Amino acid sequence: MCGIVGILGSQPVAPLMLDALRRLEYRGYDSAGVATLEDGELVRRRAPGKLNNLQGVLGNGPLSGTTGIGHTRWATHGAPTETNAHPHSAGGVAVVHNGIIENFRDLREELETDGYRFETQTDTEVVVQLISREMKEGKAPKDAVFATLQRLDGAFALGIIFSGQQDLMIGARRGSPLAIGYGDGEMFLGSDAVALAPFTNKVTFLDEGDWVVLTRNSAQIHDETGAAVERPIRFTQASAYLADKGNHRHFMAKEIAEQPEVIGHTLGEYIDMAEQRVKLPELPFSFADLTRVTITACGTASYAGLAAKYWFEQIARLPVEVDIASEFRYREAPLPDGGLSVVISQSGETADTLAALRYCAGQGQHTVGIVNVQDSSIARECDAILPTYAGPEIGVASTKAFTCQLTVLACMALAAARQRNTITPEQERELVSALVGVPRHIADILRNESELERIAKKLTSARDVLYLGRGINYPIALEGALKLKEISYIHAEGYAAGELKHGPIALIDEDVPVIVIAPHDTLYEKTVSNMEEVAARGGKIVLLTDEINGNGNGAETFEQFRVPRANSFINPMLYAVPVQLLAYHAAVFMGTDIDQPRNLAKSVTVE
Ligand code: AGP
Numbered sequence: 001m002c003g004i005v006g007i008l009g010s011q012p013v014a015p016l017m018l019d020a021l022r023r024l025e026y027r028g029y030d031s032a033g034v035a036t037l038e039d040g041e042l043v044r045r046r047a048p049g050k051l052n053n054l055q056g057v058l059g060n061g062p063l064s065g066t067t068g069i070g071h072t073r074w075a076t077h078g079a080p081t082e083t084n085a086h087p088h089s090a091g092g093v094a095v096v097h098n099g100i101i102e103n104f105r106d107l108r109e110e111l112e113t114d115g116y117r118f119e120t121q122t123d124t125e126v127v128v129q130l131i132s133r134e135m136k137e138g139k140a141p142k143d144a145v146f147a148t149l150q151r152l153d154g155a156f157a158l159g160i161i162f163s164g165q166q167d168l169m170i171g172a173r174r175g176s177p178l179a180i181g182y183g184d185g186e187m188f189l190g191s192d193a194v195a196l197a198p199f200t201n202k203v204t205f206l207d208e209g210d211w212v213v214l215t216r217n218s219a220q221i222h223d224e225t226g227a228a229v230e231r232p233i234r235f236t237q238a239s240a241y242l243a244d245k246g247n248h249r250h251f252m253a254k255e256i257a258e259q260p261e262v263i264g265h266t267l268g269e270y271i272d273m274a275e276q277r278v279k280l281p282e283l284p285f286s287f288a289d290l291t292r293v294t295i296t297a298c299g300t301a302s303y304a305g306l307a308a309k310y311w312f313e314q315i316a317r318l319p320v321e322v323d324i325a326s327e328f329r330y331r332e333a334p335l336p337d338g339g340l341s342v343v344i345s346q347s348g349e350t351a352d353t354l355a356a357l358r359y360c361a362g363q364g365q366h367t368v369g370i371v372n373v374q375d376s377s378i379a380r381e382c383d384a385i386l387p388t389y390a391g392p393e394i395g396v397a398s399t400k401a402f403t404c405q406l407t408v409l410a411c412m413a414l415a416a417a418r419q420r421n422t423i424t425p426e427q428e429r430e431l432v433s434a435l436v437g438v439p440r441h442i443a444d445i446l447r448n449e450s451e452l453e454r455i456a457k458k459l460t461s462a463r464d465v466l467y468l469g470r471g472i473n474y475p476i477a478l479e480g481a482l483k484l485k486e487i488s489y490i491h492a493e494g495y496a497a498g499e500l501k502h503g504p505i506a507l508i509d510e511d512v513p514v515i516v517i518a519p520h521d522t523l524y525e526k527t528v529s530n531m532e533e534v535a536a537r538g539g540k541i542v543l544l545t546d547e548i549n550g551n552g553n554g555a556e557t558f559e560q561f562r563v564p565r566a567n568s569f570i571n572p573m574l575y576a577v578p579v580q581l582l583a584y585h586a587a588v589f590m591g592t593d594i595d596q597p598r599n600l601a602k603s604v605t606v607e
Contacts, residue, residue: 002072002099003071004024004070004097004098004158004159004191005069005070005159006070006096006190007187007188007189008066008168008169009066009067009068010185010186010216012066013036013065013066013067014034014036014045014058014064016199017034017069018051018058020070020198021051022051023194030073031047031048031049031073031081031082031084031085031086032051032053032071032072033047033070033086034046034054034069034070035068035070035087036067036068037066037067038064041163042092042093044087045057046082046085046086046087048082067165067166067167069087069095069160069169069189071086073085073086083120086124088122088127088128090129091129091136092135092163093135093163095124095159097127097156098156098157099155099176100123100273100439101154101156102153103152103153103154107126107152108125108126111130114133116129116133123273127148131160132144141160141162142170146211146226149211149224154440155175155176155443156176157177157178158170159178168214168215169189170211170214171189171206172206172210172212173206173207173208173209173210174224175208175440175443176260177205177257178190178205179191179192179205180204180206180212180219181199181200181202182200182233187218187219188200189212189214192246193205197236201236202235203233204232205231206221207223207229207231208224208443210222210223210229211224250395250595252395252399252584252594253584253594255395255399255400256446256577256581258391258400259403259442259446260439261439262389263400263573264439266389266390266408267438268389269387269389271435276429276432276433276436277418277425278411280415287415287420288419288420290338290340290416291319292318292320292335292336293318294335294340294341294342295309295320295321295323295341295342296322296342296353296356297324297344297345297350300402300479301344301353301398302325303402304344304370304405304406304409304475305322305342306474306475306478307472308320308409308412308413311410312412315422315569316414316416324352325350325355328359329352329355329359335360338364340367340368341357341360341365341367342370342412343370343382344371344405344409345370345371345378346372346373346401346405346603347372348371348372348376348379349373349376350378350603351604352604353378354377354378354381357378357381367381368383368385368386369381369385370386370409371385372393372401374387386408387408388401388404393602394595396486396487396600396602397483397487397584397594397597399580402576403442403577406572406576407438410431410435410570410573414432434566434570435569437570438573438574441564441566442573442577444564445563445564445574448561448562452578452581453585453588455542455582456581456588457585457589458540459488459582459586460589461511462511462512463491464512465491465514465515466494466495466507466512466513466515467484467494467514467517468500468517468530469517469575470496470518472571473517473518473521473571474496475572476517477494477497477517480579480580480582481493483582484579484582484583486600487592487594487597488583488586489592489598490586490590497516497527498526500530501530508534508537510539510540512540513539513541513542513558514531514540514541514542515544516534517544517579518545519563519565519575520545520565521571531543531555531557535555540558540559541556542561543559544560545560545561545563546562546564546566547562548562561578563575
């Protein structure tokens with residue numbers, strides 16, 4: 001993920017933006033840059049590498065403008081060179097961008113056909129060229145931006161300034177956060193409240209799809225339809241580096257909302273967007289030489305591993321054994337010589353997982369850690385790590401780390417399939433394209449959160465809740481049940497849907513809601529049969545699916561929630577979000593301590 005900042009100030013803004021970018025450096029530091037208006041003309045200073053390099057460039061070429069935008073980059077498209085560093089400018093427009101423009105290749109082709117010449121390999125440059133073309137056709141800056149936003153697919157946050165427009169800055173948010181900061185005769189834009197902390201604690205967090213037209217004394221917010229809207233002004237406690245809840249009541253809510261952005265960041269690490277293929281760091285083995293992969297983890301992380309089993313076996317034709325670390329570490333499992341053991345851990349400190357890792361290492365396995373904390377014990381002891389880029393996860397209930405774990409594992413399965421020649425380049429491009437769409441789909445799901453809040457309230461009177469899923473949806477059923485019980489304290493169990501009739505169906509009556517995770521994949525019809533078994537016994541079905549027809553999709557359902565229809569390859573990341581939100585809102589109604597539930601800890605460092 002990248003960091004963006006913008007200032008309509010009363011003094012030279014370049015030094016102020018440098019300060020703000022330092023607070024955003026945790027978001028990435030492949031390159032950095034600023035643009036200001038010098039006598040009305042756009043002037044840029046950019047540098048590859050860390051912010052100190054930009055500071056040096058500014059030292060040699062100071063900028064005095066009081067209107068500016070700045071950016072610290074984490075490269076997703078194009079190498080981290082000065083040319084590819086933001087801000088990007090064309091035709092008197094300058095833009096900084098955080099996120100992924102999915103349809104940038106089509107847009108670039110369209111613009112090049114129109115005679116526009118590109119100087120970078122980035123997706124961002126299409127934004128600045130589109131706005132510039134709209135303005136050449138006579139639109140005012142605000143209208144040119146609105147027209148451009150309609151053309152973009154993906155998840156992004158933007159900051160935009162215009163030559164000759166000393167008192168104008170426009171921001172837009174879709175899937176990546178963006179905040180307005182209110183000063184005294186000054187106005188600010190930033191990726192988060194931390195960036196704005198040096199200037200103001202009076203902020204507004206834009207909602208999904210919002211865009212804003214700023215002057216030094218006004219902020220006119222519009223929603224995605226262009227209608228003027230009001231958003232609350234808040235006073236944040238964002239100190240220098242304190243993780244801040246932003247617009248949310250709980251860290252868990254914030255972290256659920258961050259998923260489009262952090263998954264986009266993680267995808268940027270493991271996918272070559274221009275080539276639409278996976279790019280894993282060099283690993284000390286070839287997947288082609290492996291006969292089996294062992295995956296071990298605890299809790300939510302183990303469910304990510306279980307989902308990965310389906311990907312590795314179905315796409316890379318590589319047998320996978322998954323076991324929870326607290327069992328695996330004592331099982332004395334025989335492991336194949338030169339085999340691969342993958343351990344998954346958000347904290348990188350879970351004692352059982354660390355012990356399981358040590359067992360695998362002792363058995364001569366190649367060990368790879370999928371961790372969110374890169375300087376953790378597990379990270380240090382693995383032969384290699386494939387980090388998730390979820391950012392700090394404060395809520396005890398793991399959410400964004402889980403979907404980032406799934407993202408890394410999906411990329412790993414594709415890399416394995418390529419090395420084992422079990423997929424063609426075209427098939428890989430198709431699956432990578434599906435992965436790149438995950439941030440946008442999750443942003444769409446988040447827009448319908450209120451629907452899930454309404455449904456969640458109906459779960460709070462339940463004695464037990466069952467979660468059912470088949471195939472790769474089964475691990476998501478397990479995860480949904482864990483989320484509900486660990487933060488709302490309502491008992492819940494996840495089951496393979498086909499297992500229902502082997503006992504658990506005895507639990508079904510009108511007091512037991514059954515959450516059915518059933519996208520229209522190859523197992524959908526089988527799952528409908530299970531839903532009919534439940535309905536026949538008075539069970540209340542909450543169906544999570546991707547296509548809702550009139551007759552309740554073949555069985556009497558109590559509630560339905562539609563998840564965007566997508567390639568089934570990415571369904572685990574998509575369906576994780578509704579089950580997270582059902583658990584979160586049920587817990588809000590129950591009044592539990594959502595970020596620190598009773599009896600739990602964020603990292604279980606005891607056995
Ligand atoms: C997840 O919501 C729980 N907090 C818990 O199951 C957690 O996933 C488990 O303790 C593993 O933690 P780790 O990923 O840090 O190893």
